Amino acid sequence: MVDLHGQYLRLQTEIDAAIQEVITNSAYINGPQVKQFATELADYLHVPYLIPCGNGTDALQIALMALDLEPGDEVIVPAFTYIAAVEAVALLGLTPVAVDVDPETFNIDVQKAAEAITPRTRAIVPVHLFGQCCDMEPLLALAAKHTLYVIEDDAQSIGSRYSFSDGRVQMSGTMGHIAITSFFPSKPLACYGDGGAMITSDEKLAERMRMIANHGQQQKYHHRMIGCNSRLDTLQAAILSVKLKHLNAFHAARQQVARRYTEAFHAIEGFISPTEADYSTHIYHQYTIRVKEGKRDALQAYLKEKGIPSMIYYPLPVHQQEAYSRIIKWAEQPRKAEQLCDSVLSLPIHTEMTTDEQDYIIETIHRYAFN
Numbered sequence: 001m002v003d004l005h006g007q008y009l010r011l012q013t014e015i016d017a018a019i020q021e022v023i024t025n026s027a028y029i030n031g032p033q034v035k036q037f038a039t040e041l042a043d044y045l046h047v048p049y050l051i052p053c054g055n056g057t058d059a060l061q062i063a064l065m066a067l068d069l070e071p072g073d074e075v076i077v078p079a080f081t082y083i084a085a086v087e088a089v090a091l092l093g094l095t096p097v098a099v100d101v102d103p104e105t106f107n108i109d110v111q112k113a114a115e116a117i118t119p120r121t122r123a124i125v126p127v128h129l130f131g132q133c134c135d136m137e138p139l140l141a142l143a144a145k146h147t148l149y150v151i152e153d154d155a156q157s158i159g160s161r162y163s164f165s166d167g168r169v170q171m172s173g174t175m176g177h178i179a180i181t182s183f184f185p186s187k188p189l190a191c192y193g194d195g196g197a198m199i200t201s202d203e204k205l206a207e208r209m210r211m212i213a214n215h216g217q218q219q220k221y222h223h224r225m226i227g228c229n230s231r232l233d234t235l236q237a238a239i240l241s242v243k244l245k246h247l248n249a250f251h252a253a254r255q256q257v258a259r260r261y262t263e264a265f266h267a268i269e270g271f272i273s274p275t276e277a278d279y280s281t282h283i284y285h286q287y288t289i290r291v292k293e294g295k296r297d298a299l300q301a302y303l304k305e306k307g308i309p310s311m312i313y314y315p316l317p318v319h320q321q322e323a324y325s326r327i328i329k330w331a332e333q334p335r336k337a338e339q340l341c342d343s344v345l346s347l348p349i350h351t352e353m354t355t356d357e358q359d360y361i362i363e364t365i366h367r368y369a370f371n
């Protein structure tokens with residue numbers, strides 16, 4: 001699905017030098033590279049505050065902790081997503097409320113979110129899934145109307161851009177009160193282990209999140225808040241600074257593969273290529289197709305037989321997960337999310353794909369679909 005080694009070999013000189021510098025200086029925790037990377041990524045996103053942390057799941061938890069929500073407060077999450085947001089909400093004693101998604105974009109359906117709002121709703125977590133922004137303009141309007149916090153989950157879409165109706169364009173992860181991202185090795189901006197960050201334009205929230213991530217202290221051994229220990233390693237920060245320079249090129253490489261796929265699969269019956277919403281760019285963290293009812297698993301088995309990996313992101317909606325089925329609430333059963341779980345299939349897409357590899361995947365799928 002990804003070629004991490006191939007990408008390393010292409011960037012080897014830069015990466016090796018960055019790693020060597022950290023080891024030579026031996027400042028493994030909070031070395032100068034951490035601050036430097038945080039500044040560089042904040043500049044890339046055009047935001048004032050970016051606080052690195054241990055991983056994207058920690059980032060979600062720290063973001064929620066910074067908001068001072070009360071147990072039992074409701075947080076709206078998409079029903080079709082990676083589990084991290086639901087997990088952080090539940091861990092803090094808050095109530096996750098699952099809302100259906102738009103099957104065209106896989107992202108939260110803002111109308112359904114509106115219908116799920118109750119007097120206890122305090123926040124909403126738009127997850128920008130697979131590389132494209134949620135429809136933020138109506139979502140932000142809804143949140144403003146009901147005084148809800150917006151926490152963007154930008155783990156899969158960092159670098160995608162949202163266009164507002166007045167022509168304004170903003171980077172994903174810069175529109176809500178807080179955004180989080182992950183630098184897990186397969187993510188669009190990735191390190192060689194775990195890493196994550198919280199992003200905000202709000203100075204007070206930035207200060208609180210920085211404190212929470214550092215044991216709730218500003219001054220050493222003086223703990224003002226209940227916190228945790230969540231840091232980005234210096235080594236990972238050094239690697240990320242190198243990768244950030246290539247981020248737009250990474251996006252372009254995946255976008256080119258996606259264009260070829262979409263052209264090639266256009267006429268295949270029973271296949272639906274991903275939709276590009278007119279309000280967002282798509283960086284194709286995943287190229288996720290929808291396969292006609294009942295045909296997905298057979299296609300996946302066939303691809304496997306031909307040596308082509310594929311993945312089901314995600315096989316279960318959050319409200320059907322064993323750990324959450326009893327605590328999660330919904331206003332209306334998220335049926336579209338349930339249907340997606342039975343029809344989605346993500347094909348290989350990454351920065352190192354050769355034309356030959358793309359051709360092989362395209363031809364193999366054509367042979368299957370037309371037989």
Ligand SMILES: *Cc1c(COP(=O)(O)O)cnc(C)c1O
Pocket residue numbers: 054055056057058082084085127153155156181182183184194195196
């Ligand atoms: C990967 C991911 C996370 C969690 O990131 P980790 O760094 O693995 O904790 C959160 N949300 C989404 C949408 C993700 O894809």
